[in-house]
Amino acid sequence: MDWSDMFFQDWEGVLRTVIVGILAYVTLVAFLRISGKRTLAKLNAFDLVVTVALGSTLAAIILQESVALAEGAVALAVLILAQFLVTYTSVRSAAFAAAVRSEPALLMRDGAFCERTMRRERVTKDEALSAIRANGTRRDEVDSLILESDGTMSVTLHR
DSSP states (O other), rough: TTTTTHHHHHHHHHHHHHHHHHHHHHHHHHHHHHHHHHGGGOHHHHHHHHHHHHHHHHHHHHHOTSSOOHHHHHHHHHHHHHHHHHHHHHHHHHHHHHHHHOOOEEEETEEEOOOOHHHTTOOHHHHHHHHHHHHOGGGGGEEEEEETTSEEEEEEEEE
16 A cells, blocks of 8 residues: 555646536535525425535535536536425425424423423433523523424523
């Protein structure tokens, strides 16, 4: 094994990475501008998967010489189109929306844990308490703790 290849192979590869990287990035930004803000909204698990897939695809385009820019651009377009179709259909069909996205879950009410929901959602008491502390509040101030469909936890306080 030639250890020097680990750090530098040739200038052609570096130049390809720079040129394809810039063009792939510009292509992705253009596609995202065309598709609208909803494409990267972190509203549910499906949105997160699309965001991660876009990043992974961009990395593959930039770093893998076997992936041509045109093929990568098509892959990005396919992911964005799939996201558009899912969200378009979700807005128009409640049954489809229910199948694709999760609903928020009540983890705590009036300072008491909802044990069954926490087990179902696989959330520990420590994680719930951490979310409460991150909100700058104490457990006795909490009216409700909700696990949102995007995986974040929302805290509402007693009035």
